[in-house]
Amino acid sequence: MALIRTLSLLLLALCIAACTPVKAWERGNLARPEMAFTPDPLAKKIQDHIDHSKEASSSVTAGSGGGCGCN
Amino acid sequence: MNKDKSTALIALTTAAIMLQGASKKAEANEPERKTTFDYRYSHYAEGAIEADKLSYGSADRYVIDVNQFVFKTSISADTDIQIAAVQESMSGASPWYIVPDEQGKAVQVMSGATIDEKRNEVTLDFHSFNTKSESTLSAGYSVENDYRSLSFGFAGAMNFDNKLTTLSYGINTAKDYIDASDADETNLRPTEEVKNRLGMTIGVSRVLTKNTLVNASISYSLLDGYLSDTYKNAFVAGAIVHDSRPDSTAQTAATIMLREFFPSANAALHLDYRYYTNDWELDSHTLELSWYQNLGKGWQLIPSARFYEQTATAFYQPFYLQERLDGYYSSDYRLSEFSANSGQLKLQKSFDAFSINIAYEAYTSSGDNPALISYDFYTLGMGMKF
Numbered sequence: 001m002a003l004i005r006t007l008s009l010l011l012l013a014l015c016i017a018a019c020t021p022v023k024a025w026e027r028g029n030l031a032r033p034e035m036a037f038t039p040d041p042l043a044k045k046i047q048d049h050i051d052h053s054k055e056a057s058s059s060v061t062a063g064s065g066g067g068c069g070c071n
Numbered sequence: 072m073n074k075d076k077s078t079a080l081i082a083l084t085t086a087a088i089m090l091q092g093a094s095k096k097a098e099a100n101e102p103e104r105k106t107t108f109d110y111r112y113s114h115y116a117e118g119a120i121e122a123d124k125l126s127y128g129s130a131d132r133y134v135i136d137v138n139q140f141v142f143k144t145s146i147s148a149d150t151d152i153q154i155a156a157v158q159e160s161m162s163g164a165s166p167w168y169i170v171p172d173e174q175g176k177a178v179q180v181m182s183g184a185t186i187d188e189k190r191n192e193v194t195l196d197f198h199s200f201n202t203k204s205e206s207t208l209s210a211g212y213s214v215e216n217d218y219r220s221l222s223f224g225f226a227g228a229m230n231f232d233n234k235l236t237t238l239s240y241g242i243n244t245a246k247d248y249i250d251a252s253d254a255d256e257t258n259l260r261p262t263e264e265v266k267n268r269l270g271m272t273i274g275v276s277r278v279l280t281k282n283t284l285v286n287a288s289i290s291y292s293l294l295d296g297y298l299s300d301t302y303k304n305a306f307v308a309g310a311i312v313h314d315s316r317p318d319s320t321a322q323t324a325a326t327i328m329l330r331e332f333f334p335s336a337n338a339a340l341h342l343d344y345r346y347y348t349n350d351w352e353l354d355s356h357t358l359e360l361s362w363y364q365n366l367g368k369g370w371q372l373i374p375s376a377r378f379y380e381q382t383a384t385a386f387y388q389p390f391y392l393q394e395r396l397d398g399y400y401s402s403d404y405r406l407s408e409f410s411a412n413s414g415q416l417k418l419q420k421s422f423d424a425f426s427i428n429i430a431y432e433a434y435t436s437s438g439d440n441p442a443l444i445s446y447d448f449y450t451l452g453m454g455m456k457f
Contacts, residue, residue, distance in 0.1 A: 021235060026281040029332040033421075034339040034363035034371065037276070037286055037328055042111045042139050042452060043430070050115065054444060056381055056405050057347035057355040058292070058322065 106144040106457040113137040113450040117163070120179060124441035126172065128181030129164035132444065136160045150199045157192040157213075166442035168304040168311060169389045169402045177389035179441040182302070190215035204229040209243075217301070219248040237276040239288070244269050251301035264297030274326075284330040295319040305400040306390040314401050316386070322349040339363040341375075353406065355381035373417040373430075380410040389440055402440075409438030415448075424456045 022030075029035065038044050052058045117132030136159070143153040164181045172178045194211035209224040226241035247266040274288025295318060303314040329342040341361040348354045361375035386399035387406040417430035432448040 021233065022278050022281050024233070027278065029282050029334065030278060030284060032332065032339065034365070035284060035330050035332055037284070037330065039363070040428070040452065042109055042141060043428075043450065046111065046113050046137055046139060046450070050448070051379075054405065054446075055355070055379065055411070056349075056353050056384070057324070057345075057357065 107142075107454065108457075109139075109141045109452065109454040111137075111139040111450060111452040113139075113448065116447050118445040118447075120181065120442065124179055126170055126178040126180045128167065128179075130181065131164055133161060133163040133165070135162075149201060150197065153194075153196040153198065155194045155196075157190070159190040159215075160188075161190070162187045165302060166404060167302070168306055169441065170306045171390050177439070177441050188216050190218075217250050221246050235278045239274045239276070240272065242269075242271045247296075249297055249301060264301070266294065266296040266298060268292060268294050282332040282334065286328040287326070289323070289325045292322050293319070294322070300401070300403055303401070303403055305388075305402045307400055308391060308393050312400055314403065315399055316401055317351065317399060320349050320351055322347065324348075337365045347381075351384040351386070351406075353382055353384045355379065369421040371419040371421070373415075373419065375415045375417070377413045377415075378410075379412070381408065383408040404438075404440040404442040404444075407438055407440040407443070409436050409440065409443055411436035426454045428452045 033039055113136070115133070115135040115137070117134070119130045119132060122130070138158045139155070140157075141153060141155040143151060146152050167180045167182050169177045169179055190213060192211065192213040194209060197208045199206055204227065206225070206227040209222075209226070211220075211222040211224075213220040213222075222243065222245035224241060224243035226239070228237055228239040230237045245268040247268075249264040249266065270290060270292035272288055272290035274286060276284065276286040279285055298318060298320060299316045300314040304311045305314060324345060324347045326343065326345045328344075329340070331340045331342075332338075333340070339362075341359070341363070343357075343359040345357040346355070347357070356379070358378045359375065360377075361373055364372045364374075366372060384401070384406045386395065386397065387401055387403070389402050389407070391400060411434060413432055413434035415430055415432035417428055419426060419428035428451070430448075430450050430452075432450075433445075434448065435445040436443045
C-alpha cells in the first residue's frame, strides 16, 4: 500500500507540474507509434494470456475472449 | 499576412492528423480508416521440472504453439469492424499433486500421459467513433477439448479539454463451461461445471507535456461457479482429494502507465505498474519497463523487463497434514507465494504498408512450490495496411 500511495502522489505531482496545456501543434511526438499505450495489441494479447494462465493475477478487459489453455 | 495564416493552418491541420495515432488505448480520436491485417506466430516452451523436485511422472512441461490473425476494416464513415482468431496447440505433462518426501520436503507428482490439446478462439468487435467519443461492442467464443467460453463486452471513451484528457470505461461478462477430459478414468474429475464472470473498468489518460502521456485505471471483477482446477489434486493427511476452491471471488486491480519520449535519444520509455488483490487474500505487484529505441530507416529495438511478485491465497498449502474446517484445498503453484522476472528483446522493421517484428523472452520464477516454471518464448509478427 505504501508503494501505491507513493506512485499516486507521483502521478498527482506530474499532473500538477503539467499545468500549461500542450498546444495541438506541439503534440507531434505524442502521435508516434511507440508512444501508444498498447503499440502491439496482438503481442499484448498473447502476453496477457500467458500471464493469466501461469500467475494468479488475471487481467481481463472488455471484450477479451475466454478460454483456458492454462494447465 | 495571407501566407502566415496559410502556414499556421497547415501546421494545425498536420498536428491534428498526427494526434490521431497518439494512443491505441480507447481515446476519443477518429482512427485511421484503413484496412489492416496482422498475423503473429508464437512458440512457448516451459523448462523441465528439476529431478530433485519430481516425485513421479513426466518431467517435461508444456509446449504451446499459437497462431493469431486480426482483420480490421471500415464498413462506414464512422464504423470499423475487427475479426480476430486464435489457434493454439498444446502438449506436455501437467502438475497433478504434491506429496512430502521422506524428509518432509514437497515434491511434485506430474501427469504421466502427454496432454495434446487444441484451442480455437474467434472475437468480433464493432467500433464506432466521432470527434468527441468512441465505443466498441465485442463478442468472443473460445473452444477446446474440455473448456468452452462465451464472452461479451462494451468499452467507451470520451475526450475533454481539447483532447488533453480521455475518460475510458468498460464492462465485460463471460460464461465458461468446463467438462474435464477422461473424467471416468481418473478419480472422477468434475464434468459439466460452469463459471461466470462480470467485470468493469474505468480509466483516465492525460497529456502532461509534449513528450509525456499518463494513464491510470482501476478494474473490478466478480467470478462465481466452478473456480477449482479440474486436473489438480491435493495431499491431505495421507489421502488424495480434488482441488477445491471457494465458489466465488472478487478481484480488484489498479494500473498506472507512463509514456515518455526523449527527443535527444529518439526513443520512448514505457513504465507500467499494476497492483492486484482478491478476497482469497492474494496480492500481487507487477512492474514492466520497456525502451523503444529508434535506429533509423524504420528499424526499432525494444528491450524490456518485467518484475512480478504475489502472496499465497489463504487456503494454499503444498500439502496438508490435517483437514481444513472450510474444506478448501489447493496445491496449485499459481496460488503459492512466488516472484518472477522476465526479460525480452524485440526487433521491428517498418515499411510504408508492412511491418515485421521478432522477439525472444526468458521467464524464471522462484518460491517454495516445486512446480514453479521457467519458460522461453519466441514470437514473430507481421502487419499489413491496404
